[in-house]
Amino acid sequence: MIDLPVQTRQGLNYINMEYEQLKLKNQICFPVYAASRLITRGYQPHLEKLGITYPQYLVMMVLWEEDGITVNDIAEKLILNTNTVTPLLKRMEVLGFVSRRRSTQDERKVLITLTSQGQKMQEKAASIPERLVEELQQVGITADELLGLKQSLDRLVEHLKGSGDFTV
Numbered sequence: 263m264i265d266l267p268v269q270t271r272q273g274l275n276y277i278n279m280e281y282e283q284l285k286l287k288n289q290i291c292f293p294v295y296a297a298s299r300l301i302t303r304g305y306q307p308h309l310e311k312l313g314i315t316y317p318q319y320l321v322m323m324v325l326w327e328e329d330g331i332t333v334n335d336i337a338e339k340l341i342l343n344t345n346t347v348t349p350l351l352k353r354m355e356v357l358g359f360v361s362r363r364r365s366t367q368d369e370r371k372v373l374i375t376l377t378s379q380g381q382k383m384q385e386k387a388a389s390i391p392e393r394l395v396e397e398l399q400q401v402g403i404t405a406d407e408l409l410g411l412k413q414s415l416d417r418l419v420e421h422l423k424g425s426g427d428f429t430v
Contacts, residue, residue, distance in 0.1 A: 294415075304397065308390045312383055313357065317350055319387070325360065325376050326384045332371045333362075341423060359383065 286292055302316045309319050324339050325331070337347040351374055354360045359380040365371040395408060 301394075304394055305390065308393065312386055314354075314359070314383075318354055318359070321347070321350060321354065322359065322376075322380065322383060322387070325374065325380065330373055330375045332365070332373055334371070336374060341419070354380075 282288060305316050305319065309316060312319075314322065320340055321336060324336050328335075333344055333347055333351060336351070337344045340347065351360060351362060355362050358377055360374050361377055362372050362374055365373050395405065398408060399405065
């Protein structure tokens with residue numbers, strides 16, 4: 263058990279920090295969460311020029327890779343629930359980026375395709391990843407470090423996604 267001094271309005275108090283594993287600085291989840299939020303914030307000015315949000319950008323990247331896929335396919339690739347993806351796709355349809363239609367083979371499935379506006383956006387978006395890497399390099403993070411981080415995170419995601427159980 264550790265007694266930690268904490269400055270409060272009433273003066274110096276001591277708190278009992280018995281569980282080292284509960285300190286924020288000892289968590290893997292927090293830097294992953296914080297980095298994700300900060301990277302998303304870095305994308306924001308670039309995506310605002312395209313008129314889309316970061317989640318919409320993720321959907322667009324999925325469709326630029328493979329157009330004409332189902333809502334379920336998009337949800338699976340983005341590791342999201344369909345009830346999260348469906349309202350997002352409806353908003354994107356209203357904005358004119360995608361169209362939604364029932365499959366002729368299985369009317370339970372909804373196919374998502376890019377509109378011409380959605381297809382044209384790809385060229386405008388193509389430089390965004392490179393610009394963000396350049397910004398990170400300006401603060402001393404190398405391309406090799408970014409690649410190593412991405413590979414480690416890919417392995418982590420695959421483990422967590424495939425395990426069924428959440429055990430780290």
